[in-house]
Amino acid sequence: MAFPTRDDLIDFVYEEARMLDDGRFDEWLDLWTPDSFYWMPLDYNQQDDRHVTSLLHEDAFMRKLRIERFKGERTFSQKPKTRCHHVLQRPFIDHRDDEKGEYTTHTSFHYVETRLDDQILLAATARHELKLIDGRLKITHKRVDLLNSDAAFGNIQMFL
Amino acid sequence: MSRYASDRRAIEALVRPTEVHRDIYIDEEVFELEMKHLFANTWVFVGHESQTPGKGDYITTEIGTQPVIMVRHTDGEIRVLHNRCPHKGTKIAIDRAGNTGKFFRCPYHAWSFKTDGCLLAIPLRKGYKDTGLEESESVKGMAPVGAVKNYRGFVFARLNAEGPDFEDFFGQSLSSIDNMVDRSPEGRLEVAGPPLRYMHRCNWKMLVENQTDTCHPMVAHESSAGTAIELWEQMEKPEGTKKPMAMEVIAPFMSPYEFFENMGIRTWPNGHGHTGVHHSIHSDYSAIPGYFEQMVAAYGEERARAILGENRHNTVYFPNIMIKGPIQQLRLFKPVAANRTLVESYIYRLVGAPDMLLERTAMYNRLINAPTSMVGHDDLEMYERAQEGLHSDGLEWVNVQRLYAPDENFDEIAVENGTTERQMRNQFHAWTKYMTMTMGGDA
Ligand code: FES
Ligand SMILES: [Fe+2]
Numbered sequence: 108m109a110f111p112t113r114d115d116l117i118d119f120v121y122e123e124a125r126m127l128d129d130g131r132f133d134e135w136l137d138l139w140t141p142d143s144f145y146w147m148p149l150d151y152n153q154q155d156d157r158h159v160t161s162l163l164h165e166d167a168f169m170r171k172l173r174i175e176r177f178k179g180e181r182t183f184s185q186k187p188k189t190r191c192h193h194v195l196q197r198p199f200i201d202h203r204d205d206e207k208g209e210y211t212t213h214t215s216f217h218y219v220e221t222r223l224d225d226q227i228l229l230a231a232t233a234r235h236e237l238k239l240i241d242g243r244l245k246i247t248h249k250r251v252d253l254l255n256s257d258a259a260f261g262n263i264q265m266f267l
Numbered sequence: 268m269s270r271y272a273s274d275r276r277a278i279e280a281l282v283r284p285t286e287v288h289r290d291i292y293i294d295e296e297v298f299e300l301e302m303k304h305l306f307a308n309t310w311v312f313v314g315h316e317s318q319t320p321g322k323g324d325y326i327t328t329e330i331g332t333q334p335v336i337m338v339r340h341t342d343g344e345i346r347v348l349h350n351r352c353p354h355k356g357t358k359i360a361i362d363r364a365g366n367t368g369k370f371f372r373c374p375y376h377a378w379s380f381k382t383d384g385c386l387l388a389i390p391l392r393k394g395y396k397d398t399g400l401e402e403s404e405s406v407k408g409m410a411p412v413g414a415v416k417n418y419r420g421f422v423f424a425r426l427n428a429e430g431p432d433f434e435d436f437f438g439q440s441l442s443s444i445d446n447m448v449d450r451s452p453e454g455r456l457e458v459a460g461p462p463l464r465y466m467h468r469c470n471w472k473m474l475v476e477n478q479t480d481t482c483h484p485m486v487a488h489e490s491s492a493g494t495a496i497e498l499w500e501q502m503e504k505p506e507g508t509k510k511p512m513a514m515e516v517i518a519p520f521m522s523p524y525e526f527f528e529n530m531g532i533r534t535w536p537n538g539h540g541h542t543g544v545h546h547s548i549h550s551d552y553s554a555i556p557g558y559f560e561q562m563v564a565a566y567g568e569e570r571a572r573a574i575l576g577e578n579r580h581n582t583v584y585f586p587n588i589m590i591k592g593p594i595q596q597l598r599l600f601k602p603v604a605a606n607r608t609l610v611e612s613y614i615y616r617l618v619g620a621p622d623m624l625l626e627r628t629a630m631y632n633r634l635i636n637a638p639t640s641m642v643g644h645d646d647l648e649m650y651e652r653a654q655e656g657l658h659s660d661g662l663e664w665v666n667v668q669r670l671y672a673p674d675e676n677f678d679e680i681a682v683e684n685g686t687t688e689r690q691m692r693n694q695f696h697a698w699t700k701y702m703t704m705t706m707g708g709d710a
Contacts, residue, residue, distance in 0.1 A: 158460075159460030159614075159629060160460055162637050163637070168502075169634075175494050179489075179490045179494055181489050183648050184648040259464035260465065261465075261638060262643075264639075264644055
């Protein structure tokens with residue numbers, strides 16, 4: 108990949124969501140840079156990811172832990188397992204800097220999570236910060252804002 | 268068919284020394300009676316004063332299932348009012364927080380009320396001339412709750428006008444709030460952001476009991492805490508690498524039974540109690556640079572050591588909150604229905620202390636108590652399985668027998684083995700007391 112085209116960036120975002128839907132979690136973990144964060148704020152417009160509560164703020168270790176836990180024999184909330192389903196709107200390329208190899212996309216999506224007879228539907232927006240490293244796009248930061256982030260939820264078990 | 272309404276004998280029969288009847292968790296009528304009696308006779312947490320710092324600032328919340336407004340009146344004191352217009356019942360405010368200025372104005376017909384609830388004005392008031400309005404209940408305005416107490420920033424209310432005195436109700440259990448507040452070099456806490464809101468399809472008491480259930484972490488949370496430890500051990504890292512903050516928070520959940528046995532449980536009268544008398548899962552957190560020095564400067568070394576040496580784990584304030592002094596967290600278990608509970612988890616900033624403490628607190632809240640938490644997921648799974656399982660006719664009773672001793676006296680403070688279910692029994696003892704207190708009939 109010389110410089111990623113618009114399609115490359117859009118395809119990346121779609122492919123990331125598909126990995127989660129397909130349960131290809133190890134591939135998914137490999138999409139991230141070592142010092143990257145997955146952030147899901149608790150509050151609309153939240154700027155501080157450390158000194159107020161967030162829903163998720165996960166570094167590489169925590170993401171790996173969550174994935175390994177899914178696989179575990181004694182992971183009771185995952186017996187039976189949760190499955191998820193993303194429907195994405197076409198991502199916008201909000202920022203591109205080919206010189207630095209940095210790109211930002213903005214994607215609206217609907218997310219469905221199901222387990223046993225329960226199914227939840229969430230509306231959300233993802234902001235991906237991507238970096239071109241050795242010819243591959245990697246995620247340095249992903250922020251997911253739930254439309255109703257301040258609502259009372261039951262379990263949300265997967266990554267959106 | 269009413270099985271329980273105001274029948275104190277029937278209510279008393281639900282609690283035996285070592286077991287309680289399932290109707291305590293699943294029966295709608297028992298739930299209604301809890302709202303009418305238990306949540307009206309006890310001192311229930313409403314909010315923290317820092318949520319309403321300025322005059323006219325308010326929050327809306329519930330005491331049991333009763334909608335209330337906590338507001339800072341023009342005299343600077345905090346009032347708690349029923350959130351109901353005395354005209355036709357409209358809720359006066361529905362946003363979770365706001366500022367109303369000097370008065371509330373009902374959005375339906377514009378009756379207005381001072382921030383202590385008193386009626387201020389009615390448009391076109393002449394329409395009530397000679398109607399006897401002055402003798403009505405409506406003319407009194409928004410009804411205040413029975414009693415309010417601001418204890419070191421924590422606002423509690425009792426719905427009933429008559430009932431136990433605040434100090435008598437809480438007694439020495441207030442030492443846990445004291446310790447949390449004393450951890451600020453300035454002796455002051457401030458709420459940090461909105462709470463997590465986590466809906467549980469189970470009875471509120473399951474959550475309260477879980478706070479002192481020390482035999483579940485290493486079982487229910489093996490998948491998160493156990494896996495975390497495994498991953499950390501497998502990870503390639505330079506010798507002596509410091510555990511990250513997240514590991515410090517999550518790993519102690521896998522501590523063995525002896526750890527929990529030795530930590531101890533203390534119970535106080537009226538259903539209050541705490542785990543972690545001698546040590547707790549919060550004892551071994553890394554020191555935060557600069558904090559101890561600030562504490563010594565504020566309190567002197569001996570007192571600073573005493574404050575920080577107290578590492579209580581979970582303190583339950585009956586009926587429905589838990590606080591963690593060492594990490595400045597409060598969880599409010601709001602009953603919604605017999606099978607529905609809204610859990611709100613708040614965190615507080617220690618005013619004058621380093622921000623890194625708050626960072627750890629926010630991390631704890633997120634990792635352990637969020638709807639997205641790997642630890643919370645397994646707790647909720649257990650509660651919801653129990654709520655469903657209790658409908659089985661295989662057995663009608665729930666066992667609370669661990670380390671039971673005949674003739675337990677809950678009016679006495681006791682310190683026992685940290686795996687005892689005495690605190691659960693203590694809660695049920697208080698449950699019966701405050702359920703039946705206003706039911707009439709002979710005790
Ligand atoms: S209902 Fe409030 S003024 Fe009429
Ligand atoms: Fe738990």
